[in-house]
Structure formats: C-alpha cells, structure tokens
Amino acid sequence: MTKDAVKSAGRRQSRIPILAVPLLSVALWSGGISPAAQAAEPGKDATTASLPRILVLATGGTIAGQADPRATGAYKSGQITGEQLVQSVPGLDKLAKLNAEQISSIGSQDMNDKVWFGLARRIQDAFDKNEADGVVVTHGTDTLEETAFFLDNVLRGDKPVVVVGSMRPASAASADGPGNLYEAVQVASDPRSRGRGVMAVLNDKIEGARSVTKTNTTSIETFASANGGPVGYVDTAGGIRFMAPAAGLKRTTYQLPAGEQLPRVEIVYSHANMDAVPIEDAISHGAKGIVLAGVGDGNTSKPALDALEAAAKKGIMVVRSTRVRSGFVTRNVEVDDDKNGFVVSEDLNPQKARVLAQLLIASGMTAPAELQRAFTATW
Template sequence: MRNTLHAKYLAAAFVFAATALLSGIAFAADETVSAAAPATAPVGLPRVAVLATGGTIAGQADARAANAYNAGAVGAQQLVQAVPGIEKLARLSTEQVASIGSQDMNDKVWFALARRIQTIFDRNEADAVVITHGTDTLEETAFFLDNVLRTDKPVVLVGSMRPSTATSADGPSNLYEAVEVAASPAARGRGVMVVLNDTIQSARAATKTNTTSVQTFATPNGGPVGYVDPASVRFLTPAFQPDNHKYVLPSGEQLPRVEIVYAHANMDGVQIDNAIANKAKGIVLAGVGDGNASKSALAALQRAAKQGIVVVRASRVGSGFVNRNVEVNDDTSGFVVSLDLNPQKARVLTQLLIANGITSPAQVQKAFAATW
C-alpha cells in the first residue's frame, strides 16, 4: 500500500507541476482565501483546517537555474487537490494566511496564525489544524505556537524540501501524512507537532539539520515522538496535557526586540554593544561549546544585563544542553541559560517572556526549565 500511495504522490506531483506552470498561480502575501471541505468527504470523518503560509511546499519552478523555484506561489486548495486519497482522511477546509518564503516569516503572520487557530478551536470550526510552511523557520513558528495556543487539539506543521513543481516533490506525501497525524485520535494532548519525511517531532525539540536533504528535521537531544506512513500513525511517547506555561500575545503586531549574537574566534563586544545601542530588550548568545564566548564578549553581556536587558546563553553547536555556572558564573553575571533550546528558539521564548512582563533572570530561567 505504501509503495502504491507514494507512486500516486509522484504522479500527482508531475500533474500538479504542469498545472502550476501553465496557470501561474500566485497569491499576495496578505491574501486570505478559504474553501469548504470537498463534497466527497464522509460526514463522520474529523474536520481538519489547512492553513497555508507559503514556503517550498508551495513553490513553483523558475528558469533561472535547474533547481530554482519561487516559494509560496501555489495556493492552499491546489496543494490539497494534488494529494490523492487525502479526502478519505478528513473533512478538509483550506485558508491562505500568507504566501511567503519562510525566511520572510514575521510577527504579523505569527499573530494572525495564533489568533486564527485559537478562534477555530474556540468556535469548534475544526478538530485539528495543519499548517503548510517553509522549512527554514518552521521550527520557530511551531515553537511560538506551542507557547501561545491554549488547546489540547492537534496542531501540525508541515513543509517540504522540494517545490511542488519538482519531479520528485515530497510535499504531497508530507501533507498527506500531516493530515493523517492531525486526524488521529492519539494526536490530542501532544502540543504542536512537526511532520516531515514519515517522522513526527515535537515543537520544542525539532530542528532543521540539513540544507537540502528531505530528512532534514531531527531531534538532536532525543528522538522523534512518533512515526507515520500512509497506513499508520505510531507515537513512541505518551500524550501529555498542555501545561499552564502559555503566554499572552501583546497588543499590536510585534514582539519585543531580541537579538541573536553569534560567537566566534577573536570575538569582541561590538555586536553586543550595538544590540544595546539599538534598544534590544533581550540578547541571546549563540555561544561556542556550552554557550561560552570571549572575555570581551562576556563583559559586554554583563553590561547589558546590568542595564536590565535579558541575557540568555545558548550554543551554536547544534546539540547538547547549556547548563548554569559551568565555565561562566551566571549567578554573578545575571545570565540565563537556554538548556536544550537552540538560539532561534531561545529568542522566541525570550520575546514571549518579556512581552508578558517576565524579565528577572530567576523568573526567565524558571520559564526555560518549565518542561524539564
């Protein structure tokens, strides 16, 4: 069955590639388009809302190079229609929230997604949500949503490493399995999840690890929470009830300014001093090793902390934990450590904490350790 379905996905990718190239489908970045569930979907199936934001999964080929494409050029309904058998998994509705490459993901789209998803669940419009998204910042969006959504209903982010017009597009298979996971009764109470390449990852732990491989998402400090194929969904860990560590979105469309400073050999404090001058509310160090940096950089970070700026030590390494008071005296310096969170996720959490009035090193550290 699996081989047959994957053959169908490949055939669908060929057909859809031709259709997309001929029609020149495109959407404006702020356009919102919705469509009702397909008439063929049985009434007894769960209701899954597919919210599209663009990305490679909605990419369209470009003649500038053999592997070139433009992200976010294909609409939500077309993505769903390109997946054979998906209508047998759930009653689907589609909405176009944005049409951007995820390198352009921003607070405005994050807020729109969070508010729309919360409304969908509060009004009982759907039983689960699937978000199509570019892979570059997918992990940040997933982590952000996991920290603000108040629900035990499944939310699944999905993307692809190859555009919809590629001869071996992975989008149709990934989207099928994302809907399959979202529609599974076992998916409730697990927070936001990431589904690509037959693997289910948690929002906190998933990270992109390869520039081009379809097997790019991994959980360096643990492992996936489950696996999925066209015939089954298998979770390896028990479901958990959503905790109370959820944060309120600030008014407006923007989170507080938090900078990531990347550590390197022969580092001085210029990047950090610039962040202070630019009125950053927080600074995340992507440190060497266990979140360390040169003496000059650490001195600059201490100056920032003394001015009330939240300073978080993370690591550029890619795996492992950053622990307190190992090589750096965090207690004396007023620093926070990111534990398992990589710099980009540490930034997201720091933004949410500052927006919610949580700024003292002790309070911030407690929030970083909330799930451990």
C-alpha cells in the same frame, strides 16, 4: 454524466471547491487530483459525516513553490495556494473534511510577527468556536521550527496543530510535499495527537516543537530532534506510531502582546577573536534581549562576556545558548550566571531561545529565577 454534472457532484462531496482545469502544467504533484475529488462515490456523504474536521492554513514556502528558469533546480516559494495543495493530494478527502485558508504567500525566510500573530489568532479562534478538530499549517522549512515553537507557546487547548513543509517544490519530479501533507493530515486527524502540543511532520517522522530543528540545507532527511528524538513515526501503510503516550502536562502559554510585533531580541554569534562590538550594536539598536549563540556550553570571549554582563545590569535579558547542534547549556559551569544575571537556554537552540525571550519580555517577566524556570525543559 456530463462534465458539468461531474463537477457539481464533486463539489457536493467536499468542502474544497474543485478546479475546472488541471492544476499547473504537471498537476502540481504526480498523481494529480484525487479521483474521489472528480466524481461522486456511492455512500460517500454518510462516510464523510463522521470524519474529523481539519483546517489547513497556508503560509507559502517551498511546499507551495514552482520552478523558476533562472537555474536548474531553482524555484519561487509560495506560488501555489493552500486550496490547490489540498486538491492535489490523492486520498486526503478520505482522511478528513478539509477547509483551506491562505494566511500568507511567502518564503519562510520572510516569516514575521504579523503572520505569526495571524496564525495564532486564527487557530485559537477555530478551536474556541469548535470550527475544527485539528489544524495543519503549510510552511517553508527555513523557519518552520521557530513558527512551531512560537505557536506551541501561545496556543491554548489540547487539539492537535501540525506544521508541515517540504524540501522540494511542488513542480519537482520527486516532490516530497504530497507525502508530507498527507501524513500531516493523518496526524492532525488522529485522536492520539491531542495533548501533545504543536508538532512538525516531515519525511515520515513526527517531531516535537521544542526539539525539532533543520539540520541539512537540501536533503529531505533534514528535520531532527537531536536531544529528544522523534515523538513518533507515520507512513501511509503502517499508520501512526507514537513513541509514548501524551504526557498530559499543563503547558505554560503566553498572551500575545498588543499590536503586531514582539519585543526586539537579537542573536549574537560567538566565534574566535570575538570582541564586544556585536553586543554594543544590538544595545544601540534598542534590543530588549540578547541571545548568545555561544561556543561549547554557551561560552564566549571575555570582552563579549563583559559586554553581556553590562547589558544585564541595564535590564536587558541575556540568554546563553550554543551554536552546537546538540546538548544542554548548564548554569554556572564555565560562566557565573548567578553573578552576571544571565539565563541559560537549556536545550533550546538560539533561534528558539529568542522566541521564548520575546514572549517573556512581552509578558513583563523580569525576575531571573522566574525567567530560568520558563526556559527549563519540562519533558
């Protein structure tokens, strides 16, 4: 078969176009392009006809990063397209019929409302029009948990959405991206993933959007759910093992506000010898809500608490969360939340409490009891 014929046959067998040249200097990841993507296989058309349809939406991040010469281990995020990522993982074409689209090409430290809205609208549109049976979002790890939680609160329906990233760039000798992406597609393709909300898949674990958080700056064993534990495990040999059936509970979802921006909500970090300046500064810059990353059970100094109480009396939403990695923030224990008009975050860390506060403010919700119910864990 000629080179042109090989490429033509490969294109007929996959919705993802085949590149005519090797990807990057190291074929992106060890293993390069799947042999199945380079040449046609007998009977493959009949097999792929029954495969689930997975839409891959790429946003950038370390998983799409390439080495940078400025220092050993340095890299630039978002240098590789979603299409290239899909092409580079051997065997993906046997799991699902894949379609890759680029939403953004940024490091997740630059994640913003515009990208969030674009993701949410594209995913919802794909589900409403029955374009896909599941969605995989490739993402940087720094704010992955916030994006997953945001999507979990705005997407309707029970089709699976999986957010995936990596701690090492695609050009690294021991890149964790290919395995993570393969397993993310596995999970998104599995019928048992329906009705579980948005999930994160990294390092052989399936984590729920509400509970997952990044716990280490560089280790690939970084994502964990301190209060709830993983919802399941996945590996290429043993398959997928969920720890419990899908709950089947109706999730509360919120409408995206008009425009491309959520209301301003600031996180204020509590510390020894804290005064009211950070809170007053947030108010002066137009914050509609303030999340306290408090010490212990969401507590802080008296000057800071007095400033937060004054903010609540002005109609600013005040949410008490904690800078501590695990545990719940409980109402009316050390702080009189009923008197002060505060909301407690329950199990939500400050960054996720901020996302929910933004959505609640955008929806016009103001009654303290109603706000507290929205924060209360349902699992």
